[in-house]
Amino acid sequence: MKCPQPIIEVAHRIGEVSVGAIVELLADDPAAGPDLAAWCRMRKQTLIASDPPRFLVRRES
Amino acid sequence: MDSSSGEPMLPDARRAWLDAQQAGWGDPARLHRPGRLAAQALDQAREVVAAAVGARPDEVIFTASGPHSNYAAIAGLALGRRRVGSQVVTTAIDHSSVLAAAGAAGSHAVVKVDHEGHADLDEWTAAVGIAGTAAACIQVANHEVGTLQPFSDAAEICQRADVPLVLDATAALGRIDLAGVGGWSALTGWAGAFGGPASVGILVIKKSARWRAPYLTDDYQQGRWPGVPDVPAIYAAAVALDRWQQAGRAIGEHQHELIDQLRVGIVQRVPDVDVVGDPVRRVPHLLTFSALYVDGEALTLELDKGGFAVASGSACSASSEHPSHVLAAMGALTHGNVRLGLTWTTTASEIDRFLNVLPPIVAGIRATVGAS
Numbered sequence: 001m002k003c004p005q006p007i008i009e010v011a012h013r014i015g016e017v018s019v020g021a022i023v024e025l026l027a028d029d030p031a032a033g034p035d036l037a038a039w040c041r042m043r044k045q046t047l048i049a050s051d052p053p054r055f056l057v058r059r060e061s
Numbered sequence: 062m063d064s065s066s067g068e069p070m071l072p073d074a075r076r077a078w079l080d081a082q083q084a085g086w087g088d089p090a091r092l093h094r095p096g097r098l099a100a101q102a103l104d105q106a107r108e109v110v111a112a113a114v115g116a117r118p119d120e121v122i123f124t125a126s127g128p129h130s131n132y133a134a135i136a137g138l139a140l141g142r143r144r145v146g147s148q149v150v151t152t153a154i155d156h157s158s159v160l161a162a163a164g165a166a167g168s169h170a171v172v173k174v175d176h177e178g179h180a181d182l183d184e185w186t187a188a189v190g191i192a193g194t195a196a197a198c199i200q201v202a203n204h205e206v207g208t209l210q211p212f213s214d215a216a217e218i219c220q221r222a223d224v225p226l227v228l229d230a231t232a233a234l235g236r237i238d239l240a241g242v243g244g245w246s247a248l249t250g251w252a253g254a255f256g257g258p259a260s261v262g263i264l265v266i267k268k269s270a271r272w273r274a275p276y277l278t279d280d281y282q283q284g285r286w287p288g289v290p291d292v293p294a295i296y297a298a299a300v301a302l303d304r305w306q307q308a309g310r311a312i313g314e315h316q317h318e319l320i321d322q323l324r325v326g327i328v329q330r331v332p333d334v335d336v337v338g339d340p341v342r343r344v345p346h347l348l349t350f351s352a353l354y355v356d357g358e359a360l361t362l363e364l365d366k367g368g369f370a371v372a373s374g375s376a377c378s379a380s381s382e383h384p385s386h387v388l389a390a391m392g393a394l395t396h397g398n399v400r401l402g403l404t405w406t407t408t409a410s411e412i413d414r415f416l417n418v419l420p421p422i423v424a425g426i427r428a429t430v431g432a433s
Contacts, residue, residue: 002377003377003384004397007396012431029376033389034384034394034395035396038335042333
């Protein structure tokens with residue numbers, strides 16, 4: 001998936017899990033790491049692990 | 062409004078270039094009349110650059126591009142200081158040519174920046190203080206986001222540590238007063254950044270600097286850059302710089318205001334957008350912003366259809382497969398990125414039109430990917 005697709009996917013999935021649950025993203029797009037961190041900042045979610053190509057986001061709200 | 066590709070040639074610079082071509086100047090090293098005329102023009106060009114940066118004319122060299130100047134400055138200081146060590150210090154958001162030159166020199170110490178792009182001076186002090194540091198490089202202002210670096214403080218720190226500093230003035234030359242800066246050993250720039258020819262790079266090396274050419278040289282430009290100088294292009298570059306020195310203050314103030322309007326207007330009219338960089342301490346003419354969930358290539362194509370030629374720092378834009386290292390280092394969103402560079406002639410009505418054209422374009426692209 002080319003950027004921004006991975007972030008769009010995470011944005012969709014985060015609404016499907018409950019608060020406190022974790023979403024895992026697998027993306028080899030070089031922008032995925034920085035953009036997921038930026039998205040978490042903009043959306044007030046938490047990036048709990050960043051180990052490209054694997055990322056974990058916890059839903060806070 | 063594409064800043065990365067440089068400012069279009071100023072009309073005065075273009076006229077000067079044409080006049081110089083027709084005047085039949087020759088090789089400035091030759092003793093015949095065309096050669097002497099060319100030598101005179103080259104001297105004048107050196108004087109203009111020297112005055113702009115507070116250096117001596119015989120310290121000014123013209124190269125083939127900004128990246129050539131950056132490489133020459135860094136590799137040359139590293140070579141001159143190889144008995145001291147081979148570490149080069151830069152910030153995380155210096156130009157890619159600076160990062161590459163630092164990496165090639167030996168070991169590269171990267172100093173982090175904050176979310177607006179300011180270099181961390183504590184980390185700078187520590188890095189520069191490490192034994193074996195051959196040289197350091199910092200930009201006057203960042204070429205993508207415009208943020209002014211604390212370059213005077215960085216220079217002072219380098220002086221105290223006895224480490225030569227390269228000042229990458231590419232985004233600032235002509236726009237920020239650099240004549241009184243001091244504390245640097247080499248300074249680099251690019252004529253294309255201020256409306257001169259793209260084929261002219263600027264390299265200023267202080268006589269006192271321990272610099273050795275890291276490439277083969279000949280007798281031209283005092284053995285500091287090889288090849289017959291393209292005097293008409295260099296002359297045109299000096300004319301462009303001189304225009305900025307004479308009339309640039311008012312232009313710069315106007316540009317600063319227009320960018321202020323854009324910064325506020327974009328945030329007001331487009332939801333979920335990251336407007337990046339120091340809003341106040343910056344060069345007058347640059348702005349970069351990123352729109353969440355938007356494909357960078359689609360955004361630049363739609364803006365082009367709307368009559369705006371812009372650059373992008375996104376991996377999802379045609380110019381690169383990698384996201385802007387500048388944006389990533391600042392923690393800024395890299396996709397959906399637009400980089401604007403206002404020119405000498407950008408008007409308020411063009412800015413208004415941009416602010417009207419942008420929101421529906423962003424909304425349209427977001428609608429096609431079902432993103433809210």
